[in-house]
Amino acid sequence: MQDSPFISDVPAESAIQAWRRACLSHGCAERTDTVTVALADAVGRVTAEPVWANRSSPVGDVAAMDGIAVRARDTHGASETTPLWLAPGSYEVVDTGDPMPEQRDAVIMREHVHYVASGSGESAEILAAVPPYHNVRSIGEDVSAGELLLPEGHRLRPVDVAAAAAAGATELTVRRTPRVAVIPTGDEIVPIGSPPRQDEIVDTNSLMLAAQAREAGCEAWTTAVQPDDTGRIGAAVRDASATADLVIVIAGSSAGRDDYTARVISEQGTLAVHGVAVRPGHPVVLGAVDAAPVIGVPGYPVSAALTFDIFAAPMLAELEGAAPPHRPETRARLARKLPSVVGMDDWVRVRLGSVGGTVVATPLPRGAGVLTSLVRADGLLFVPAAVEGHHPGEEVSVQLLRRYPEIERTIVAIGSHDLVLDLAANALRSSDPTLTLASSNVGSLGGLVALRDGLCHIAGSHLLHPSTGEYTLPYLDEMMPDRELAVVRLVHRDQGLLVPPGNPHGITGLHDLVERDLSYVNRQRGAGTRMLLDHELHCREIDPQRISGYAREEPTHLAVAAAVSAGRADCGLGILAAARAFGLDFVPVAQEPYDLVLDANTLDDPLLAPLWELLDSPAFQASIRELGGYDTEETGRVVHRSGRARPAT
Amino acid sequence: MQDSPFISDVPAESAIQAWRRACLSHGCAERTDTVTVALADAVGRVTAEPVWANRSSPVGDVAAMDGIAVRARDTHGASETTPLWLAPGSYEVVDTGDPMPEQRDAVIMREHVHYVASGSGESAEILAAVPPYHNVRSIGEDVSAGELLLPEGHRLRPVDVAAAAAAGATELTVRRTPRVAVIPTGDEIVPIGSPPRQDEIVDTNSLMLAAQAREAGCEAWTTAVQPDDTGRIGAAVRDASATADLVIVIAGSSAGRDDYTARVISEQGTLAVHGVAVRPGHPVVLGAVDAAPVIGVPGYPVSAALTFDIFAAPMLAELEGAAPPHRPETRARLARKLPSVVGMDDWVRVRLGSVGGTVVATPLPRGAGVLTSLVRADGLLFVPAAVEGHHPGEEVSVQLLRRYPEIERTIVAIGSHDLVLDLAANALRSSDPTLTLASSNVGSLGGLVALRDGLCHIAGSHLLHPSTGEYTLPYLDEMMPDRELAVVRLVHRDQGLLVPPGNPHGITGLHDLVERDLSYVNRQRGAGTRMLLDHELHCREIDPQRISGYAREEPTHLAVAAAVSAGRADCGLGILAAARAFGLDFVPVAQEPYDLVLDANTLDDPLLAPLWELLDSPAFQASIRELGGYDTEETGRVVHRSGRARPAT
Structure with missing residues (x-):
């Protein structure tokens, strides 16, 4: 070509x-050169030639116990009832690892020996006979000279270089x-x-x-x-x-x-x-x-x-003569439908979490420009060219990017985005390095759907029910009437219009959107903030289609703030913390509760205990209030639980 | 205490x-100090504080495709039947990644645009309407300023530092x-x-x-x-x-x-x-x-x-504020009974291999001095204090010390020890870094038992049948009468007495063992060499019990040679290659065939193909002969296969 x-x-x-053929025809090396390095520098490198033991270990027969070295045949007949006395000179005291003295072929543990004064010193009283080589480590027990210790093409670990040293090596020949x-x-x-x-x-x-x-x-x-x-x-x-x-x-x-x-x-x-x-x-x-x-x-x-x-x-592993890299895999249930183009291998980043005893894989954004999809991924799902995607709930094999126990110690939060969740994720990890709070931002409704389908531990929601004016609870009755659920208040928070610094358009409220033909940046369908906007527009009898930019959807408060900050829109509805992050001004519209919804029986799940403890902590509540626009009066309170109040803690 | x-x-x-309490009371640090390092130096380190994005990525709206930037509302109504022409000045040509020009909110792929000469330049003909933000990457699509990118306590990977750089970081605060x-x-x-x-x-x-x-x-x-x-x-x-x-x-x-x-x-x-x-x-x-x-x-x-x-x-992971190390695990069937003391956690080193579709774990020597048991281990079997060992065949969980695909690419050889197997192990690895030949030395009989029990791919055997004078085959009929087996000749080899250099006792044959009261070092029961000794003694009417050292058993030829070399015995029966490895002299006693026994249907197993190819190679046969004491005339030949000859290759 x-x-x-x-x-x-x-x-x-x-x-x-x-590629390999082209490289060979160009005279590219199949392996890098060999270099000889000191043992300590050889760890992590790949052997370029076999390592044969050139010394036995142990180098001679040695005592395997502290005790006395004897000639086994001298102990014949000894027993508890017929003890034997070994005269001074017919035994030697030895410590573990000592070379066996000449003419001695067994060791009796010191606990089994009594010394008895005799003419020329102490005699040793023994109460049991021992066979030859009892409690003796034979020469070469670990490795014999001439034995293959390591083959060529072996990536050296600490234990390998130690064994090579024991077998007489002082340096090793490895691939450059x-x-x-x-x-x-x-x-x-x-x-x-x-x-x-x-x-x-x-x-x-x-x-x-x-x-x-x-x-x-x-x-x-x-x-x-x-x-x-x-x-x-x-x-x-x-x-x-x-x-x-x-x-x-x-x-x-x-x-x-x-x-x-x-x-x-x-x-x-x-x-x-x-x-x-x-x-x-x-x-x-x-x-x-x-x-x-x-x-x-x-x-x-x-x-x-x-x-x-x-x-x-x-290719790099092959140059070193080593096996290619490999990631451990786990089986997981796919959270949602995953289409894939036939004829193309597809590498899909997924989040993993263990929910109700099942590992669940949730695909992350697939854009090649979204590097955070790889940062946040717990695994890679490989969909080969011949496979036309997967059905929701299908069991798939996922290459792990994090270690499995960390998957099991991950609190999976799916739903609306709030900066308090970021704050909590960091605080939890800081106090326990094995604990992760992973939140996926799909909007309040998406979170409740995920909870219904068993895909998450908690769903973050601030979903206004237009006909009742209540938040979240009416949706639970509609969507999961038979489930015993609990609702934990995270915060009350201010929602308002994020506007450029100094509010150059002098925006005072939602009515300005149509009256002054301002460009707006919206949240996605199913987001609580979108529901709030629609509700407020409805109350004001404003037709959404008259709003320029109503169709432009962003997935988070911060993304809305970013769009306003970049001048791509005149305003968007969001939280005060997002405005502050981008140095924007804020025109309050409403205050709303933001809640965590979960199965009532997982309230006592040990995995979640650190989260409840954190929410109750005054220091953490203070750090929430510092973000601005938050009220923590009810933070951590179980505001709903199948009619029962939360037990006092 | x-x-x-x-x-x-x-x-x-x-x-x-x-330990933790003692450390705390001594004022030991719970975490190491924090240090701020350049991004490139941060890989592998653990974050000491959260990483918040301080810049959005992309920094503004950018084209996601090569094409023309347009105002979406200008495209309303365009279709294949009713094309629209955009006048020069109402669109701009953009490449992927280019910032979106002012007043433009969508991109039409260049493949879908035709240019038509018009008065003031070229008009763009478009055949489809596009919605706002079509083919546009929004500001913050990857990450928005103010978002939590990484929590504290996260071990940084290459992708993490790249994402941090994209979000505006130039250095990171990590644990020392x-x-x-x-x-x-x-x-x-x-x-x-x-x-x-x-x-x-x-x-x-x-x-x-x-x-x-x-x-x-x-x-x-x-x-x-x-x-x-x-x-x-x-x-x-x-x-x-x-x-x-x-x-x-x-x-x-x-x-x-x-x-x-x-x-x-x-x-x-x-x-x-x-x-x-x-x-x-x-x-x-x-x-x-x-x-x-x-x-x-x-x-x-x-x-x-x-x-x-x-x-x-x-403890070291905790000092860095990171999760403790973890090894992936696999399920495996235990090859033999594994006793364990109640009240003591037991860490047992095991070899692993996939035989007949089942991962089999074979315990290695348990002595704390046998470092090679750790070098050769494919996994660690943890037997908690409360568990009194395991039954043979029981399914257990094993922590992997090698990567799983390498376990599946391991030829498991159990049986008699021969240096040619070491030579083959190295040659196979050298030609294919993913391939391992793992041989466990348990003697010929032990190998045949392992083959019978489905624990290995091949059993190395040179087991003399005293009543027929035949090697190995009679045992197959006795032990596995219903199995279709194949026997591949590895070598013929010389067995003889290994004696110190210069043969100081002037040993000429086995009769000297009793006639001159020499000390002997034996092989274990079930070893082919032990059978050979017993047979030869029987032919000479020598009572084994008269031989000094008959009870001292070593597991390999090299261990016997090591004992003779160290002066712990005057002689022992073994192969010439072992004598050469220790610079010993050799008094020939017999020539014997050494064979590889396997299930006939695994002769064509792709895993074993490289072994057969190797045995057929003249270069490899020459390297066998160089060891000394080997005849390769029949090396690689199928000498027995349920009555059928091996198909010509």
């Missing part, structure tokens, strides 16, 4: 094979650490440190990819950002290929940008693959320049990270 | 609590890496490098423990070896406690040696625990000196390694 502008959909396995060069490209890419202009993107990918390479046991460095100039990029690749075992070129996020990488590889060496049947990661570029493999990773950060995992990490 | 010479059996959990001092003690301990005398032990534990600490993310150093002198050890501990967050004192292997550590801690600080109900690891010492926790680990290397895992590693 030479210089084709066409991005293909090569299946991942074929792409890897094509692979070297990885990372080349960021793109006119709009700026280094980390300076705040980006609107048309600039901070170079987070180099940081991430170099760290991924180091995590894979490699030496890694990053070059300066190269402009969108094939000559400059080509020179950087050639330069890197002289010393690196793998060259990573990062395209900008423009879809056409990877064409530069493909063209450069094609001009300077061999282009093996441009485009794979993998999402995210589709426009990856694979090839070789001089004697170095080159990979062009897409600029979208999720694509960049996964592309490293799928293509670069196995 | 102060200065008690008595070693108790404190349950592990109580011991940890007592815990510092660990390792103090080796004992008059008999010598540093790695010089060959130990018979009464010396190489200090492999310091190397291992410091490496374990580094693997746990700590800074670690090792002091000089301290003699058995409480004053010297005390000074070393105080000195270390001034800078270290954890002090590890390694006792010599003598059972009484840990008393020094206990006494030192008691004298210099607080002794919290001396002796825990854990095997191996029983005599562990826990306490605090000045403001540092101190642990005294036993000198036996398996005890030292596991003690670090059980007591030190969770």
Whole structure:
């Protein structure tokens, strides 16, 4: 494949094979060189040759107990009723690990020996006969000289180097650490440190990819950002290929940008693959320049990270002669329908939580630009090209990104977004490193649906019921009439219009939205704030369709604040804390309760106990009030529980 | 608990609590200090404070596709049948990632746009209407300013620091890496490098423990070896406690040696625990000196390694405010009965292999001095104090020490030991880093029993049938009459008496054993070499009981050679390769076939294919012959298969 502008959909396995062939034909090394290093420096490295024991351990027969060394045949006939006395000189006192004296072949524990004064010293009284080699560690019990201790291709652990030392090694021959060069490209890419202009993107990918390479046991460095100039990029690749075992070129996020990488590889060496049947990661570029493999990773950060995992990490392991990386897996029940395009491998980030004894996997946003979807992911769900997605409730296998016990110690909150949940998540983790509060923001209604379907422990809700004017409770009766539920008050909070600093449009209330044709940024359908808006508009007899921007939906208060802050809208309904986070002004509209809904029988779940304790803490309540716009009078109170009051605590 | 010479059996959990209390009362820090580091240096560290986004990402609305930026309302009504033309100036060409121009709120993909020359430039023909924010990434889509990105107590991964950078961070506040001092003690301990005398032990534990600490993310150093002198050890501990967050004192292997550590801690600080109900690891010492926790680990290397895992590693994680380490687990069927003392936690090293679709766990030697049991272990089976062992065949949960796919790519060989298996294990791994040949040496008969019970893929056997003079085959008929088995010839090999260099006793054959009262070292019951000896003795009408040392059993040829080499026996029966490994002389006694026995239907198992290929390779056969004493004429040949010959390959 030479210089084709066409991005293909090569299946991942074929792409890897094509890349390997291109590398071999370019004379790329199959393994890095061998180096001989001191034992302490060998940990984490991969053996380049077998380690044969050149000394036995123990080096001779040694006592396995504290006691006396004897000749077994001298003890024949000894018993409790017919004790034997060993004369001085026919036994020696030994400690564990002492070499066995000449002519001695067994040890009697010191607890079983009594000393009796005799003419020339002390005789040892023994009450039991012992067979030869009783309580003796034989020479070579651990390892015998000449034995294979470790094969070639073994990644050394602390215990391995210790065993090698015991078997006489003082240094080991291992593979040289692979070297990885990372080349960021793109006119709009700026280094980390300076705040980006609107048309600039901070170079987070180099940081991430170099760290991924180091995590894979490699030496890694990053070059300066190269402009969108094939000559400059080509020179950087050639330069890197002289010393690196793998060259990573990062395209900008423009879809056409990877064409530069493909063209450069094609001009300077061999282009093996441009485009794979993998999402995210589709426009990856694979090839070789001089004697170095080159990979062009897409600029979208999720694509960049996964592309490293799928293509670069196995190649780097192979260079060291080691088995490729592997993540443990768990079975999980899928929270909702997951469509997937046939013909494309799909790597879906999921949150995991153990709810009611079942591990539940909730897909996270699938956009390749949403790096936080990878930060927040507990696992990766791989949907192979041949599979057309999954049904809700289907059992799937998920690669773990967190350790399993942490999944089990995760409080899963799904529902409306409130900053107090962030505050609580941090406070809980701070007091117990094994505890996680993971909240997914899908709006109040979405949270209640998730609770109904057994997908979460708690649902955050501030859902106004228009006909009754009550919050949340009427929905519980409608949606889960047969469930015994509890409702814990989190806070009362102010909702209002977030407006630019100084309130330049002089907004005083919702009526201004239509009267003055202001642009609005809305929350999604099912969000409590959306319900509140609709209710308030209804009371004021304002037709929502007359509001410019009513159709623009954002998933959180902060996203609404961000839109107003960026000048993309004149105002949006949200909480005071969100306004403060962005330095916006706030025009109050209403106060509302924000509650946590849960199964009544999980109120006493030990997993949730630290959360209730936290909500009762005056210090935590004070930190809530500091956010602004919150009332903590009823924080932590069970305001509803199938008609019963919460037991006093 | 102060200065008690008595070693108790404190349950592990109580011991940890007592240690924690002692540390708190000594003013030991609950967490290490905080330090602020650059993003690239933060990977692997633990956050000491929450990371809040202080910038949104993207920083403004940006195009999510290459195409033209438009005002959505301008596209109303466009369709394939009623195309619309956007005049120059009412749209802008944008690339993915470009900021949205003022007054534009949607992007139409370039594939869906046709340009038509018009008076003032080019008009864009569009064939479909788009809603607002179509193909636009909103400000904060990834993360909004003010959002909690990472909680305190989070161990940072590459993706986390990249997301932090995107959200405006340039450095992060993390916990200082815990510092660990390792103090080796004992008059008999010598540093790695010089060959130990018979009464010396190489200090492999310091190397291992410091490496374990580094693997746990700590800074670690090792002091000089301290003699058995409480004053010297005390000074070393105080000195270390001034800078270290954890002090590890390694006792010599003598059972009484840990008393020094206990006494030192008691004298210099607080002794919290001396002796825990854990095997191996029983005599562990826990306490605090000045403001540092101190642990005294036993000198036996398996005890030292596991003690670090059980007591030190969770304490170090807690100092960093992180969750304790965790190993993935697998279910496995226990290969044989596993007794365990009630009242003691038991950590049993096991080999794992997937045989016939079932993961089988075979316990390894349980001696605390057998470090290779930990090197060779694929997993740890934890038998809690309350459990009195397990029955054979019972399903148990095993903590994995190797990655699961490597377990599935392991050829399990159980049976007689031969160096050719070591050679093959290395050659297979060298050609395929994911492939392991794991051989357990239990003698030929033990191997056939394991094959019968479904515990291995292949059984190595050279088992002489005394009444027929045939090898191995008669046993298959007796033991597994209904199984369709195949027998693959590994080698023919010479068996003979291993004698010291120069054959000082002038041994010429087995008759010398009794005629000259030589001391002998034997192989265990069920070993093919033991059967051969018994057969040869029977032919010569020699009574085994007349042989001095007949009762001393060693498990491998190399262990026999080691015993002869160390002067603990005058001779033993074994293979020439073992004699060569120890520089011994060899007096031939017999030639015998050594075969691999397996289920006939696993001959075609893809897992085993590389082994058959290897055995057929002339280069590998040559490397076998180089060992000496081997004939490879029939190597790789199927010599028996339910009456059928092996298909030609």
